[in-house]
Amino acid sequence: MNQPVSMNSLATLTRDSIADVAGTAIALPDELDLLPVDGLPRWFGRRLAAFFMRFVSMEEAAPRRLSTMLTPVVGYFRRDRHVHPRVAAEGYQLQVTGVGGDKSFDLAALRSLPFEDRVCVQECAGNGNHLMGSAGLCGQARWSGPSLETILECCGGPGDASHFAFHGLDRVPLLKSGYHYGLSLEELREARAIVALEMNGEPLSRRHGFPARLVVPKIYSMSHVKWLGRIEGKTEPHDGIHNRLVFTNKELQGDRWVRVQARWIGLKSAITHCRRARDGWVLTGCAWGGGSPITRVEVTTDGGATWEDADVVTPDEHFERDSRLVADDMRGAWALFTHRWRPHAGEYLLASRVTNADGVVQCMQEDSRIRGHFDVTRVKWRRVRVPG
Ligand SMILES: Nc1nc2c(c(=O)[nH]1)N[C@H]1C(S)=C(S)[C@@H](COP(=O)(O)O)O[C@H]1N2
Ligand SMILES: [Mo]
DSSP: OOOOOOHHHHHTSOHHHHHHHHHHHSOOOSBOOOEESSSHHHHHOHHHHHHHHHHTTEEOOOGGGGGSSSOOSTTOOEESSSOOOOOOSTTOEEEEESSSSOEEEEHHHHHTSOOEEEEEEEEOTTTTOTTTOSOOSEEEEEEEEOBHHHHHHHTTSOTTOSEEEEEEEEEOTTTOSEEEEEEEHHHHHHHTOEEESEETTEEOOGGGTTTOEEEOTTBOGGGSOSSEEEEEEESSOOOOHIIIIITEEEEEETTEEEEEEOOBOOOEEEEEEEEEOSSSEEEEEEEEOSSSOEEEEEEESSTTSOOEEOEEEOHHHHTTTOTTOOGGGGTTOOEEEEEEEOOOSEEEEEEEEEEETTOOBOOSSOOTTEESSSOOOSOOOEEEEEOO
8 A cells, every 4th residue: 555656757747647546655553542631641741641640550441442442451540549459369268248048158169159240341430530531441351250249149138238348459558458349238238239240251350350350331340349258247337447438539419528439430521542444534532430321422633623422332232142141230331433534634532422321411510519530421522732
């Protein structure tokens, strides 16, 4: 395609055709960089931003990795407290306390229970906030393992427990206690939580919680406790620091600012990739959250002046032939979208906006009655330079 042009042949060409030949001789890149408009990457560039994020133990996924139905394990985002315990398969025990009958499961016992699959977005509650901008603290994998419900049945049911705390085996230095997070039984049932032993068909990697982690579709992933060591049934909400303080926003209720915990993933979408096509470019991205099926995604390539419908593939369509997945197993999964684009050379401001089955449309601006870093749903602008 991109034939090199010799000096001899150039000499015989007119000015216009030189431009033509030069246009095909200079290879266009295969993809264009989509730059976030706000957050760290804007001020410091993407590399330096990634470097800063490592200090707080965050690694974002490269945006283009969020353009497929399942995100590969390599390059999947990561967020924790730097400590990745090395848990040996032998000797591992998952303790369940405060339920019908306390019980401990070794890995073989967990593996012998019926496995269920969940395909769902995993998203850090602070993803895409005004500090980070780039929205790469998310991914979508296929998780397999026994459901929390099955584990509780093995323990004679939840007993008096109406709430649960999940404890990780990662001992945080100084605090000396592991990471922990709590949810109500009602929330866990609504979300159809599982204790995942596998991610995309492979045993969990150490960095993503080997040998077992909680996965709670539709709820932000601070609750997806890795290196799960204990499930603690409680008769009251868990009052740990991550619930009470760390993952909270303030919300104006009446005339008072009230602390609220990050919980259900809000309605969002992002353009994550711009790749070259035969004529022009193809924009791809994903749309998720909001609690009901995604029905429409629109794309703007002119800073919001006009919006066009993108082609959407829902998880139900994508996994139609997969007999192991029923519709409920994909409730927390993202839809993918594509949009053809034929721009002239220049600089453009792009974004996507999603609508769900309840008619809710992704917001352009955050609600001024909410303050904080979590559950930031507003439309995610990207700047792109199209070469000529
Ligand atoms: N044990 C443990 N589990 C944890 C954490 C942690 O620090 N320790 N971090 C949580 C947070 S804040 C997020 S966003 C997700 C990230 O999951 P990942 O690193 O597998 O992508 O794990 C959650 N589970
Ligand atoms: Mo997180």
